[in-house]
Amino acid sequence: MTNAALRRPMLLPLLAIAAMLTGLDISRAQTATDGPDLSIELVDPKVLRVCADPRNLPFSNEKGEGFENKLAELFAEKLQKRLDYMYFPQATGFVKMTLGAHRCDVIMGFPQGDDLVQGTNPYYRTAYALVTKSGNGLDDVATLEDERLKSKHIGIVAGTPPATNMAVAGLMMNARPYPLMIDTRFDSSAAAMIKDLMSGEIDAGILWGPMAGYYAMQVSPPLHIMPLVKETTGPKLAYRIGMGVRPADQNWKRLLNRLIQENQPAINKILLEFGVPLLDENDMPITAENAAKRP
Template identity: 80%
Template sequence: MNNGAQRHRPLLPLMAIAAMLAGADLARAQTAQTTDGPDLSIELVDPKVLRICADPRNLPFSNDKGEGFENKLGELFAEKLQKKLDYVYFPQATGFVRMTLGAHRCDVIMGFPQGDDLVQGTNPYYRSAYALVTRQGSGLDDVATLGDARLRGKHIGIVAGTPPATNMAVNGLMADARSYRLMIDTRLDSSAATMIDDLTAGKIDAAILWGPIAGFYAGRTSPPLHVTPLVKETTGPRLVYRIGMGVRSADQNWKRLLNRLIQENQPAINRILLDFGVPLLDENDRPIGAETATKSP
């Protein structure tokens, strides 16, 4: 995935938490640092602290008030590990990995696209897709692909440099598109929020955003906007991505511990994500809802 996908998460709600690990499992999690291979103190900034690298103003992912779903996942993991939770905040733009994880100021990035070699990825804990966002009753509610003739001549918002821009170009939709900036300081601006404001105001006919962002903002408008994950694209790149966590390449024991926590807490993770409106997909591109929240990506 390119850097644009990572920043828009890829450019990626603590309403219910799974039952606490059984005594033996919890004991293993607590003692993994000292009994299962090398001491994690070699890998972590502080073995007693779950120190997360995060953006201070990038909802729905994270903010410095602890309101994002990655904040909630951090709370869940800190509870399971019985560690204090702390953050190192830095805008998720150029230099984010180098200035946080790479500088050994923190130990995990809570959302990172699988396959990006800037970090070592854990197993994925969710799978989502870029999505088409439309107004209810616009006549575009059931559009499922960018090749649909009903999109011709429409003003569609797109974040410049993200993967769907290629699909739009292939389908002849760029001439009437409205482009929004990719490189921004999230502390001062939000391309996604601006795009959604333009959509609700009728300045554009549709918007294309990374699924977690689309679902979050669509649910905050009145009436809610319609979100269609773009899983049926046959031209241009696939727009579905797996998201895991990012650690340093040398931190093998830490990665294994996080993988175990993901596996053991997948239902709770799914419920957090669903509460934030994240369009979760299984491996067959079918939506994961509350009734199937135990599934893994």
């Protein structure tokens, strides 16, 4: 009997064990990729269906140009799913007509603590910001309580938290309000405010951080933005932003939380490219140099 024949009975159990281990590795890889069974929770487990506004840059639009579009593309790639959208103007009824109607499975940006949806862990933190022209004497104004703002005409989106701070600081007399509830397919309060700032109709404007950063980059020379994190009266103006899912979708939320944790540097990179003024928990700016930080 040859040595090969002697070894064959010993090799068969080893090969069987190796096959079993290989099967386990494949199973683990599939589990890591596919995650838990989401067939009950999702509209289509094979598709990442995103609820989004069709015309609301810098967040999203139908051309896929917003940072929430780019984040959706990143997550679809990681999940190995096809990406699809349910577009609806982000005004009254948005959640009801999209996520609530089971026409999509995730809203890519939603403030933490809003009870309309179940929020994931936050993936960024930012604040309302003061937008001014560089060199007009307001570059270093860091709070609405600054006396230099008393005589200035300041744009504010009506009904937003900084309007309260402005009232407390005595700035509403010269304020120019812009509507909060609009159909984004036809109007943009942020774009209108920036246009008025550039023409000199107003001296400064207050916008939600992502909009402030994005629109500040759209003009030449770029506008100056100052996150309003030093307010001592009125509501705090910094917020954590996560993603929104349905209250019952626990497995889906856990999977999104894992994706956020594993891809935070890539998420930060996308946000910074769009000019979002990112803040850590100590209100310090997150830059390209320290973009691996958690919100």
